Amino acid sequence: MEKQQRNKLIQHQQRAFTEGSVEYINEQWVFFDDETEEATLLNVWINEEIEVFVYNRWRNGVLKSDGMIELGQEHYHLKDQDLIRIRKRLVYALEQLLAEINDDAFCQFIIHLNSLQFSIYDCIYCYNHLNFLSESNQKSGVNFIVFDNGDNICSVQHHFVYYEKKSDRFEFTMSSGKRMVIEKIG
Template sequence: MRKQQRNKLIQHQQRAFTEGTVEYINEQWVFFDEETDEATLLNAWLNEEIEVYVYNRWRKGLLKNDGMIGFRQEDYYLKDKDLIRFRKRLVYSLEQLLGEINDDAFCQFIVNLNSLHFSIYDCIYCYNHLNFLTESSQKSGVNFIVFDNGDNICSVQHHFVYYETKSDRFEFTLSSGKRMVIEKIG
């Protein structure tokens, strides 16, 4: 699996974006998170990629000063109540873990997590033991990952053994009591 295919799986995850509206208040642009109703100054995302819903579609651009979004060919000036979104960041240790596991384990983990109605963007905690084994040629241990999709909690134990062959075992346990185990040996 190429890096491009991995990125495609990651980019098409549910709940990958924080969405909300913007308003111009006291000479400043304020973002109102649709999910939490929290207000944040839009300047927090200055010079970052955001998307604005215009002309019945999402358009990507770079947030510039004074509520301006730079598209490839033109600039767009925000208006009160414009709907915007920006991609959430993954928990750093989960991002590192996803980069370390082989392609088959990566694909199986994502597909099975999604089948349980969770997204990698639902991660609220990740302990990546592989980060501490960088010098070792024989690696084994367990990583712990917790996801919250708003309806359920999912705890994942990733048991790994990397010697001559690689073994990845994922044990999914939901707060509802449902369990699933997958193992990839290669």
């Protein structure tokens, strides 16, 4: 699997964005999160990729100062009540873990997590033991990941053994009591 295919799986996850609207207040652009109703100065995302809803579709761009968004060759100036969405960042330890596991384990983990109605962007905690074993040729241990989708909690234990063969075992336990185990040996 190419890195591009992995990125595509990651980018098409549910709840990957924080969505809201903007208002120009006291000579500053303010972002209002639709979900939490929190207000944040928009300038914290200057030079970051954001999307704006214009011409009845979401357009990718880069936020510049003074409420201007570069949309490729075009420039768009924000207006009050414009809808924007900002891609959430993955928990760093989870991002590192996803980069470390092989393609089959990566796909199976994402597919099964999604089948339980969770997204990788629902991650609220990740302990990645692999980060501490980077120098070792023989790696084994357990990673702990916790997801919260707003309705349920899902705890994942990732048991790994990387010697001559690679073994990845994911144990999913939801707050409802539902459990699922998948294992990839390669």
